[in-house]
Amino acid sequence: MMDYRVIKEGDLFFLTGLNGDMAPGDDQGHGLYTKDTRFLSRMEAFIDGERPSLLSSAGDKSYIASFRLMKDSKDEGAIELHRERFIYGGILYERCTLTNYFIDARNVEFSVAFDADFQDMFLVRKYRTGDVGRMEEASAKDRELTLSYMGADSQRRKTRISWDAEGGKAHGSGTITFPMFLKPKEQRVVTFFIAPITEEHAEPEPLSYDEGLRKLEASYAQWYANSTRVKSDSAVFSGLFERGLQDLRMLTLDVGFGDTTVAGLPWFAVPFGRDSLITALFMLPVNPQLAKGTLKTLASNQGEKTDPWRDEQPGKIMHEIRYGELVTTGQSPFSPYYGTIDSTPLFLALIGEYYRWTGDLSLAGELKPNMLRALDYINAALEAGNGFMAYKQEAEKGFPNQGWKDSANSIIHEHGEYAESPIALSEVQGYVYQAKKSLVPVFADMGEHELARKLEEEAEELRARFEAAFWMEDQQCYAIALDKEQRQVRSVTSNPGHLLMSGLPEAGRAAAQSKRMLKDDMFSGYGIRTMSTGSTGYYPMSYHNGSVWPHDNGMILLGLGKQGFKEEAGKVISGLLKASEHFEYQRLPELFCGNDAGLGYPVPYPTTCSPQAWAAGTSIAFLQAMLGLYPDAPKKEIALSPFLPEGMNELKAERIAIGNGHLSVSVTRDAGGASFNVKVLENTTGYTLVG
Secondary structure, eight states, X not given: OOSSEEEEETTEEEEEOTTSOBOTTOOSOOEEEETTEEEEOEEEEEETTBOOEEEEEEOOSTTEEEEEEEEEOSSSOEEEEEEEEEEETTEEEEEEEEEEOSSSOEEEEEEEEEEOOOOBHHHHTTSXXXXXXXXXXXXXXXXXXXXXXXXXXXXXXXXXXXXOSTTOEEOTTSEEEEEEEEOTTOEEEEEEEEEEEETTSOOOXXXXXXXXXXXXXXXXXXXHHTSOEEEESOHHHHHHHHHHHHHHHHTEEOSSSSOEEEEETTTEEEEBSHHHHHHHHHHTTTOTHHHHHHHHHHHTTOOOSOBGXXXXXTTOOXXXXXXXXXXXXXXXXXXXXOOOXXXXXXXXXXXXXXXXXXXXXXXXXHTHHHHHHHHHHHHHHHHHTTTSOOBOOOSTTSOSOOSSSOSXXXXXXXXXXXXXXXXXXXXHHHHHHHHHHHHHHHHHXXXXXXXXXXXXXXXXXXXXXXXXXXXXXXXTEEOSEEOTTOOEXXXXXXXGXXXXXXXXXOHHHHHHHHHHTTSTTTBOSSSBBSBOTTSTTOOTTSSSSSOBOHHHHHHHHHHHHHHTOHHHHHHHHHHHHHHHTTSGGGOOOSOBXXXXXXXXXXXXXXXXXXXBHHHHTHHHHHHHHHHTOEEEGXXXXXXXXXXXXXXXXEEEEEEEEETTEEEEEEEEEOTTSSSEEEEEEEEOSOOEEEO
């Protein structure tokens, strides 16, 4: 069970303890956040001056949280407080219902203490220090309290707290009190409306609690209606899939270019490069429009110049963007920050995969200048890296390692020394190969035949170089990386598993790589570890050197499915499904520890993000791998080669958007259990099914 409750809608999210409170000095980062700024740092409920005891706390719906608390006495009875909250239209709605369960009438004082420090997210996390602004005097009027701050960037930020109940009084301390007289079983309701306000946006006007909730729930219903519907006889898979789809709706954000996803809550509620791209890749079988919004969002922030402060280079796709005071005053390089080696090839690979799924050439036409600049950046990086795409930290406050395993100790030689940069990661070369290969039909269908031919040629040249440099014959798998001397970093890790998705490895080595990842030193029983138990640096509680990351397994699964390694794919799916049963609301976290499944439960990682976008999308990777579903719009074909993992006998996927139509299929295990029956329920794509 997570030790917090978090809800999010749009670019506003609210993080509290399990009792619904935020207490001053709790050091947990609790707060109401938007634009990487904490607009509420305290919200504590009291009954007669005392904090009520927690009875229950629920967050099973991603968009609403509820809390039941009570203040009891030695008498037979209690005052119950039921708190319910959601976010809609830039406003936090909180409904507080007090019920008298004593046998006699009671005078009760209900109060809520508020405060706001308007701290930058990086300061809250103690990730940075910096010069900041100052608080201004709070102002109060009838049913409204406003807290205000003037930033070091000369921007005024406010938090408006209003309420609908009569009799409430705001005090200079930030506490709002409501004296009540409650008869036995009588209820009183107080609803708060809390709105962050910046100079950039008009002040939002609240709806009623019920109307706001109705509109929010309608938006979720529309999300489900626009997504593929999935049913199975496995309650575990069905539950995980529904949880993932709900969480992905929660994590969507539109900054002006269509829906994309933030990376995760609570600390990464902003658009990312790598995270948002991989999530969109996972989402293709369920909602390909997310890829469109993600690509446009990232294209709008493509690198334009050489700027070591932000690790920016022309054509480069960003790592992440932040909006807080430290960024707006130039004290942090995240405006955006470009220190990632894989976002640019993944950007191009997603364009290619989006075209394979949709046949929509118009998006590629719109993004053609961005694609060409990204290719120029990649080609320059390949030339600088002696034929491989490598990274080296330039920004003083940036990241030393710039692949998805971006912790400082994640790239380690077999004798214990850390690899020195420039570092060429194995999976990144695969992404480059996939980007170039997948863009061949895109450019060919745009009439750019010479460029298409050149990309095909360059991809095959990269394949030959890679096979010669990265293969470890003794381990029967690829090395994680080459260091600055182009020596192999001979750790056995999960990174090369991503190569299967790219299609780079030759057939024999692809088969060997898939088998190597399922050996006991790599497969915990709950998933593929990030590092072998036999490699130097392995530690099951580490962030990147022995833990299990669901999205990492998801990327590997896409490749296992594509290459037809069904036995290995089934084993990975079964392990992660088994793990999911142990997490609250069956929500796969960002990562968990790599201890062996013989313990009987997965060991949680202490500071993991949950919900987290690419973890939420992993169950969709399960779906694609199980269906063996790989459309090819340029060829007007759909590869379909299903299997079902152990414990699942029926699977139905309805209205999968492919091309200009839909595909619906059902898969059942035959009576003998060794083969599968496939029934096409609908195919309005006009494409031929193969496989």
